[in-house]
Amino acid sequence: xxxxxxxDHVTKTFKNKKAVDQVSFxxxxxxxxxxxxPNGAGKTTSIMMMLGLLDPTSGEVRVFNSHPKEKKIRxxxxxxxxxxxxxxxxxxxxxxxxFRSYYxxxxxxxxxxxxxxxxxxxxxxxxxxxxxGQKRRLGFALALAGDPELVFFDEPTVGLDITSRKLFWNTxxxxxxxxxxxxxxxxxxxxxxxxxxxxILFNHGTIIEDxxxxxxxxxxxxxxxxxxxSEAIDIADLKRLPxxxxxxxxxxxxxxxxxxxxxxxxALFEKNIKISGIQIEHGRLDEAFEQLTENKEAI
Amino acid sequence: xxxxxxxxxxxxxRILRNPYFVFWSLLMPIVFYIIFTKVFNTNIQDKQEWxxxxxxxxTAFSVMGSAIMTLGIRLVEERTKGxxxxxxxxxxxxxxxxxxxxxxxxxxxxFSIVIIFIAGxxxxxxxxxxxxxxxxxxxxxxxxxxxxxxxxxxxxMKRVDTASGISNVIYMILAISGGMWxxxxxxxxxxxxxxxxxxxxxxxxxxxxxxRGNTPEWINFLLLIxxxxxxxxxxxxxxxxxxxxx
Numbered sequence: 302x303x304x305x306x307x308x309d310h311v312t313k314t315f316k317n318k319k320a321v322d323q324v325s326f327x328x329x330x331x332x333x334x335x336x337x338x339p340n341g342a343g344k345t346t347s348i349m350m351m352l353g354l355l356d357p358t359s360g361e362v363r364v365f366n367s368h369p370k371e372k373k374i375r376x377x378x379x380x381x382x383x384x385x386x387x388x389x390x391x392x393x394x395x396x397x398x399x400f401r402s403y404y405x406x407x408x409x410x411x412x413x414x415x416x417x418x419x420x421x422x423x424x425x426x427x428x429x430x431x432x433x434g435q436k437r438r439l440g441f442a443l444a445l446a447g448d449p450e451l452v453f454f455d456e457p458t459v460g461l462d463i464t465s466r467k468l469f470w471n472t473x474x475x476x477x478x479x480x481x482x483x484x485x486x487x488x489x490x491x492x493x494x495x496x497x498x499x500x501i502l503f504n505h506g507t508i509i510e511d512x513x514x515x516x517x518x519x520x521x522x523x524x525x526x527x528x529x530x531s532e533a534i535d536i537a538d539l540k541r542l543p544x545x546x547x548x549x550x551x552x553x554x555x556x557x558x559x560x561x562x563x564x565x566x567x568a569l570f571e572k573n574i575k576i577s578g579i580q581i582e583h584g585r586l587d588e589a590f591e592q593l594t595e596n597k598e599a600i
Numbered sequence: 601x602x603x604x605x606x607x608x609x610x611x612x613x614r615i616l617r618n619p620y621f622v623f624w625s626l627l628m629p630i631v632f633y634i635i636f637t638k639v640f641n642t643n644i645q646d647k648q649e650w651x652x653x654x655x656x657x658x659t660a661f662s663v664m665g666s667a668i669m670t671l672g673i674r675l676v677e678e679r680t681k682g683x684x685x686x687x688x689x690x691x692x693x694x695x696x697x698x699x700x701x702x703x704x705x706x707x708x709x710x711f712s713i714v715i716i717f718i719a720g721x722x723x724x725x726x727x728x729x730x731x732x733x734x735x736x737x738x739x740x741x742x743x744x745x746x747x748x749x750x751x752x753x754x755x756x757m758k759r760v761d762t763a764s765g766i767s768n769v770i771y772m773i774l775a776i777s778g779g780m781w782x783x784x785x786x787x788x789x790x791x792x793x794x795x796x797x798x799x800x801x802x803x804x805x806x807x808x809x810x811x812r813g814n815t816p817e818w819i820n821f822l823l824l825i826x827x828x829x830x831x832x833x834x835x836x837x838x839x840x841x842x843x844x845x846x
Contacts, residue, residue: 352689375691382689385682390614402606403690447691 303330305451305482306351311360313346313506320346322506323360328484330450333477335493336486338503344486345383347503348455351484352380364451376404379449381440383456387428394424397442404447416472417442434465441472452476454485458492470496490590494518519560521590524583526565527556528576542568554578604696611704615670625666625712629658630719632781637724649812652728655720656807657780660740662716663709664774664800667747668754669767671705675755676763702748709744713737728811736810743803746824749831750799756838774800799827 304327313321321343328334336344349355350362353369367374388396397414401407408416414424417438423431428439437460444452454473458466473496476483487493493500494514502510502517510517523546530553539548539557544565547558559565562581569576615621637651644650678684687697717733720726728736750770757763775781777791778800784792795801802823806816 354685354688372691372693375689378689380689382682382686385686387681388614388683389677390617391610395610395613399606399610400690402603403692443686 304328305330305365306484307361307363308347308351309361309363311347311350311357311362313343313350313355314358319506321350321357324506324508325360326501326508326511328482330482331477331480333473333483333496333498334485335497335500336484336503337488337490337493337500338486339488341505342488342503343506344488344503345455346506348380348382348453348484348486352378352453376447377449378451378453379444379447380453381437381444381455381457382453383459385440387431387436387439389427389429391428392425393419393428393431393439396428396439397424397446400443400446406448408445408448413442413445416445416475418468433460434462437461437465441469445476449481451482451484454483456486456488458487458489490521522583523558524560524562524581525556525558526562526569527554527580527582529553529578530555531575533575538572538574542572556582603692604700607692607697607700608703608707611700612707614674615666615704615708618670621666621670621708624669625662626715629662629716630723632661633658633716633720634723636781648726651720651724652726652811653783653808655717655724655726656736656740656811657804658720659713659716659736660743660800660804660807661775661780662712663740663744664747664780664803665771666708666712667705667744668751668771669764670708671701671748671751672754672757672767673760673764675701675752676757676760679755680758680760705748705751706741706744709741710737713740732811732813736807739806739810739816740803743806743824746799746827746831747803749828749835753831753835753838756835756842774798777801778804780804797823799824 306328308324308326311321311324312319324343324347336347338344346355350357351364351369353362353364353374362369364374365377369375369378391399394410397410401410401413419435419438419442423435428436431439437457441457444454458469461469470492473483473485485496497514500510500512500514500517501508510520512520530550534555536548536550536555539545539555542557542565544559544561545557546560549556549558557565566579566581633654637654675684688694714737717737751767754763754767754770757766777787777795778784778798779787779795780800784795784801787795802820806820806824809816809820
């Protein structure tokens with residue numbers, strides 16, 4: 302069994318509102334998984350259940366084949382959560398040492414400091430006096446304090462500038478090279494695409510796609526063939542063509558959505574459908590992602 | 601076990617670095633002590649007894665304050681900042697975390713008792729027998745438990761502002777009507793009637809009896825233990841209700 306995180310038909314209801322609805326997936330050792338979705342999709346709720354901070358209303362969450370609340374499991378995981386401020390009245394190095402003391406095999410102090418890029422002066426400062434970005438770095442150090450096998454990051458890059466983001470993702474790359482399993486949430490498709498081996502796409506509490514970034518992109522970034530609309534063309538006929546996933550009319554043009562534009566054009570000519578002003582469009586990935594999540598919202 | 605020791609140490613450091621603690625629990629009681637034994641000390645028959653009595657009042661006042669306010673407000677702060685939630689993903693158990701807080705507080709109380717006792721001995725040359733010093737110290741240390749439980753009750757409040765406002769009011773009411781600022785017998789009769797049932801009076805009275813060469817009254821023991829259980833039950837009931845609401 303090399304699945305280290307398993308969610309089995311997990312549902313979480315808050316006051317009759319389903320935040321997570323019948324979600325199932327499993328994550329293997331060494332995977333870097335992005336949980337992608339718009340705000341309110343159930344990403345954080347899922348992370349909280351994987352960490353044992355929330356109990357599922359129904360279904361089961363297992364981490365390393367155990368309940369996530371078990372002490373021996375908590376020794377093997379680390380996490381950076383949203384909206385966690387730092388403890389007051391302690392210096393940065395004191396907090397790092399405190400966290401190292403919680404774990405049986407902590408990461409060496411110097412290594413942790415190197416990971417966070419905090420300098421010597423920062424270490425001597427009171428943690429509550431640090432800037433927002435520095436607090437994040439401290440949070441990152443605390444997530445890694447126990448040298449965890451499995452690390453969770455909930456929206457790690459929100460509020461970070463471009464340089465800090467780059468630094469953060471580089472570090473994730475290093476962790477990955479060490480064989481750590483990493484689960485992070487984001488609402489940026491680009492981040493998920495750049496960093497993750499696998500994307501689990503969430504919307505309205507359910508998984509709508511699960512696959513490699515390439516697979517997800519292929520599904521999301523639809524191509525289309527469009528041409529001038531005319532009386533003679535029947536949209537229902539077009540829908541029956543092979544490789545066509547959707548057909549619609551907009552601004553006097555007909556759009557045929559497909560993943561195989563060449564085959565569709567060939568078919569159009571073969572059927573002798575009179576078309577003019579042909580254009581082929583490649584949808585932008587970000588737009589497609591937005592459209593997908595918005596469309597589901599309408600349903 | 602080293603994690604637990606480290607946690608206790610950190611809790612103690614955090615309290616000592618808290619300026620409110622230093623001001624309210626160390627400085628204020630000593631200043632009050634000077635004012636009420638050095639400045640307004642006319643018409644007192646037994647000066648020595650009064651100086652020892654008021655030293656006990658101020659020590660109890662200090663310890664009661666840090667038990668209710670330092671602990672209570674800190675608990676609320678840690679929850680609102682998401683810190684308590686974050687602690688739950690570490691291998692340190694909730695019980696260990698809580699126990700470390702209690703031990704940290706108790707060490708701090710011991711520290712306050714020693715400091716204020718020394719201040720009393722230096723300022724007024726209060727002389728008690730070694731047995732009286734020891735027993736009154738132990739009484740104040742153990743008697744702080746119901747107030748720690750009251751602190752955890754304050755700790756269940758949702759906002760830091762509410763917690764600090766309410767705990768301040770409770771603290772002052774308990775201190776004044778429990779005879780810590782002025783002796784009980786100069787209080788209006790109706791306050792005396794209520795006061796003798798308050799935990800603060802029973803807390804102070806144990807120490808006042810000890811320095812007079814007596815032992816604390818049975819009712820002091822009983823009421824303090826009763827309050828301890830009452831506050832513990834209430835705060836664990838509220839906590840459980842809050843957890844169920846998530």
